[in-house]
Amino acid sequence: MQKYIVRRLLLAIPTILGAITLLWFAMQAAPGDPALMFVPPDFQGEEAEAYLAKVNEKYGFNDPLPLQYLRYMRNTLQFDFGTSLRTMRPVSEDLARRIPNTVRLGVAAFLLATAMGISLGVLAAIRRGTWVDSALMVFALVGVSMPNFWFAYVLILLFGLYIPILPPSGLGGPKHMILPTIVLGYTSAGYLTRYVRSSMLEVISQDFVRTARSKGVSERNVLIKHALRNGLLPVVNVLGINMAFILAGSVIVETVFAWPGVGLYLIDGVVGRDFPVIQGAGLLIGTSVVLVNLLTDVMLVYVDPRIRYE
Amino acid sequence: MTYAGRDQVYKQEIAQLEADELLHISGARRAWYEFRRNRFALVGSVFIIFIALMGILAPIVSTHDPYKQSLRKRMKPPTAEHFMGTDELGRDVYSRLVHGARVSLFVGIVGTTAGVICGTIIGLISGFFGGWVDTLVMRVIDIMYAFPGIVLAILIVSVLGPSLQNLILVLAIWAVPSLSRIVRGNVLSLVEQDYVLAARALGAGRVRIMFLHLLPNTLAPIIVYATLGVAGAILTTAGLGFLGLGVQPPQAEWGNMLSNGRQYLRKAPLLMVFPGALISMTVISINLIGDALRDALDPYIQS
Numbered sequence: 367m368q369k370y371i372v373r374r375l376l377l378a379i380p381t382i383l384g385a386i387t388l389l390w391f392a393m394q395a396a397p398g399d400p401a402l403m404f405v406p407p408d409f410q411g412e413e414a415e416a417y418l419a420k421v422n423e424k425y426g427f428n429d430p431l432p433l434q435y436l437r438y439m440r441n442t443l444q445f446d447f448g449t450s451l452r453t454m455r456p457v458s459e460d461l462a463r464r465i466p467n468t469v470r471l472g473v474a475a476f477l478l479a480t481a482m483g484i485s486l487g488v489l490a491a492i493r494r495g496t497w498v499d500s501a502l503m504v505f506a507l508v509g510v511s512m513p514n515f516w517f518a519y520v521l522i523l524l525f526g527l528y529i530p531i532l533p534p535s536g537l538g539g540p541k542h543m544i545l546p547t548i549v550l551g552y553t554s555a556g557y558l559t560r561y562v563r564s565s566m567l568e569v570i571s572q573d574f575v576r577t578a579r580s581k582g583v584s585e586r587n588v589l590i591k592h593a594l595r596n597g598l599l600p601v602v603n604v605l606g607i608n609m610a611f612i613l614a615g616s617v618i619v620e621t622v623f624a625w626p627g628v629g630l631y632l633i634d635g636v637v638g639r640d641f642p643v644i645q646g647a648g649l650l651i652g653t654s655v656v657l658v659n660l661l662t663d664v665m666l667v668y669v670d671p672r673i674r675y676e
Numbered sequence: 677m678t679y680a681g682r683d684q685v686y687k688q689e690i691a692q693l694e695a696d697e698l699l700h701i702s703g704a705r706r707a708w709y710e711f712r713r714n715r716f717a718l719v720g721s722v723f724i725i726f727i728a729l730m731g732i733l734a735p736i737v738s739t740h741d742p743y744k745q746s747l748r749k750r751m752k753p754p755t756a757e758h759f760m761g762t763d764e765l766g767r768d769v770y771s772r773l774v775h776g777a778r779v780s781l782f783v784g785i786v787g788t789t790a791g792v793i794c795g796t797i798i799g800l801i802s803g804f805f806g807g808w809v810d811t812l813v814m815r816v817i818d819i820m821y822a823f824p825g826i827v828l829a830i831l832i833v834s835v836l837g838p839s840l841q842n843l844i845l846v847l848a849i850w851a852v853p854s855l856s857r858i859v860r861g862n863v864l865s866l867v868e869q870d871y872v873l874a875a876r877a878l879g880a881g882r883v884r885i886m887f888l889h890l891l892p893n894t895l896a897p898i899i900v901y902a903t904l905g906v907a908g909a910i911l912t913t914a915g916l917g918f919l920g921l922g923v924q925p926p927q928a929e930w931g932n933m934l935s936n937g938r939q940y941l942r943k944a945p946l947l948m949v950f951p952g953a954l955i956s957m958t959v960i961s962i963n964l965i966g967d968a969l970r971d972a973l974d975p976y977i978q979s
Binding site: 507614 | 824830831834931934938941948952956960963964
């Protein structure tokens, strides 16, 4: 088992290095000269060219590509993502300031989605075939199918403008977190609800549940002690996927709610064609996803003793 | 016997007859039969056909020119003439939605189809050849998985720049990782089977085995995931359009209509309500079809 965990850890390293490399190649392939972004717009003719040469010199844009790649890799591994082309601030400092905001929102949404997904999924499985089941499945389907930004604006319209009880956007007290958390949580709870329901149904139809029932175990205990434990095991697997899904969703939700997190930073970078920012934010998201997946895989080893790891 | 009781008996008899009949039909026909009986799938299919017809017949069914501006009629509520109102430039919202259906469905279906074909081929090769090819392919797929959902799309658009062609390319790349993983998994379990061995013993080439023996037997999950993929692609298209990275204005697309509407949320909330509701209903319908296909094809999908 320990061997498996170590192997899994080692496998994550090339994935992260690959993601770093992929981002570098992508930015190299982008059309347009990034050095031009540095030149102040009021510089003209020779003055601009002289400045351009200085920029190329300073940032090493003239160096051979392999050298640039190695330098980029070395800097990235030391958490140095360069400076923003627009604000000239170091990207890593910007990111460090924004990470807590994204984590706060992400964890809140994850808890909401997990609580909703598991309870509603179990409820739907228990009440299988009744109107409760149908209603919950429709609820989950709508969550999966709605564009999250649209749902966000519907909520802003309802609770920010028509019944103004919640702040429509921005960072602030706990009240500011309610709407973005609901949007992120509900749209990712849909997948989980559907998954938990089918996982539970599979377990409920198995022999050991029938045995438990036939030997007179109360329905409550059958569900909690026998079905739930086994039904929720595969769910651990999806929790990582769900976290990645929330991270992806936070990019858009942060944009809608002007929530100063990593997602909004990425979008700002993309809109301003600010490549160091795109690289830095993209890498942070990519690495987090790899690490979260690693964590769920390792967790699964401890949670599910039936799985054998060779 | 009461009416309700008799009804129950009839229903059981009918179910038995249907079950007997199902024993004699098999394969695709059986799946089709199961699919047809699913009421949710019917609702979804009818709605999608309706939207598709709307898109195809856009020039005929729209009441106005979707690009004609009229500054005197900006952001008017629904009237007899403009029955979904007008937008911030006085354009007819209904006509723009109808033309937007063209873009959204077309882009979603073409992009996903291209991605599904590439993903299937990659998965077939990876699973069939195994060894270092498989390791390499799966590592690259792992890297792509590190950028979940719309993040991958945003990164690609930020490199290529926003345009209709690039959007289709993005959606194609977006569909590749999950498809190739699913196909690979299926192929891995299929290559062990006797019929593949038999084909090999008869001297069938690799390409023949891959496309004539393995591919048909892994079609069921491909169909299901392709359908669900179109739903995801439409959501991604809308998301990119909303961020200003998708289809560029003035071209009418549901996502960028929402993006324009958000500045007038207070004055004209309907500008956001109509396109958003239409996207949601379209995606719900496709998901309903996908779920029904999954249920119908269930015997052919290995978990």
